[in-house]
Amino acid sequence: MDDSTIDAARALGDPLRRRLYNYVADSGEEVGRGQAAEALGIQRTLAAHHLDRLAEAGLLEVVRRKVSGREGPGSGRPAKLYRRSVHEVSIQLPPRDYELAARVLAEAVERHGAEESLHAAAREEGRRIGAATEAGSVLELLRTRGYEPEAGPEGEADGSGFRLRNCPFHRLARDFPPLACGLNLELVRGMLAARAEARGEEAAEARLAPESGRCCVVISKNNDS
Amino acid sequence: MSTPSPHPSFHLAQINVGLLKEPLDQPSMSGFTDLLEPVNALADRSPGFVWRLVEEGEPDATKMRPFGTEVLVNLSVWETVESLWDFTYRTEHLELLRQRRDWFHRFSGAHLALWWIPAGTVPTPEEGGQRLETLRAKGPGPDAFTLRDPFDPPATPQFSHP
Secondary structure, three states, X not given: OOHHHHHHHHHOOOHHHHHHHHHHHHXXXXXXXXXXXXXXXXXXXXXXXXXXXXXXXXXXXXXXXXXXXXXXXOOOOOEEEEEEOOOOOOOOOOOOOHHHHHHHHHHHHHHHOOHHHHXXXXXXXXXXXXXXXXXXXXXXXXXHOOOOEEEOOOOOOOOOOEXXXXXXXXXXXXXXXXXXXXXXXXXXXXXXXXXXXXXXXXXXXXXXXXXXXXXXXXXXXXXXX | OOOXXXXXXXXXXXXXXXXXXXXXXXXXXXXXXXXXXXXXXXXXXXXXXXXXXXXXXXXXXXXXXXOOOOEEEEEEEEOOHHHHHHHHHOOOHHHHHHOHHHHEEOOOOOOEEEEEEEOOXXXXXXXXXXXXXXXXXXXXXXXXXXXXXXXXXXXXXXXXXX
């Protein structure tokens, strides 16, 4: 574990900073200082201070961009905006390396051509999660599993459904796209199916619709979500 | 993946082979054959697409079987590794890959190989077969590599294939 990981974790030790980080991460876009201050009900200078600390710790990235609609002195200067960093922070004590194990297992599945078993196992795991969840909605279930769901995709005929902003298996999906995305799709399908069955509802539908920068699975909403 | 500007002198050649579980005219293969036309059309209009092997008078190369009657071959040329990666994994093509075990046996040996060719040329299936063999024998290297372990184009236009 290197010092930058410790620094990143320590930066989140401050409750206000944690709220700011969550606000920027949840927004899924670039956030200005004024916008963040207003959302949290704090002073702009205070928000700026903490946003910069988060950026120094590598948790946020700073973007400078001209923002339209601003007037008055200084309006021509590019604004300082913040978005969640692509840099991943993970701390595991004692040291663990589950990702390495996942990569080796993925390679073995591929070599053996065991995709069918992988899909079945993922679907069953998803069903266990879906049956046990206490989440009040599909949206909340996906949120608790780290998918960061948001409304969309725009392409859907009725405008319903979710896109998932975060891929929980990001680096594995980068190296083993069909395997990791196939695993994820069955996991989500299992979750949705088991949750819906437990409630006597019709399950929302999950399918692959790959796009850069987010999870490859999209969900067609049903009435309960 | 972001797309860097294409290399002026080199293009990326790609071969992949698939061992059919059943002849293409069988009902069990219709999931695959139904996707052929739309996915090929998608490839043709993808950014960075240069060329793909097509049999004369046919829409694709599925009737060409240079490696045996049960082995399908894909042979194509792209501007960059990134353009091929994006088509392979960030389009409907991913769905085809996800289901590939429904239609194809696991292939012993390498089933996909990439290598750099002079821009403006096209590879032959025989050359592709040699690259697959190089990859199988030596693992990923500048002469034959994979999307997971890509190599940059050669610094100087030297082409030798051991």
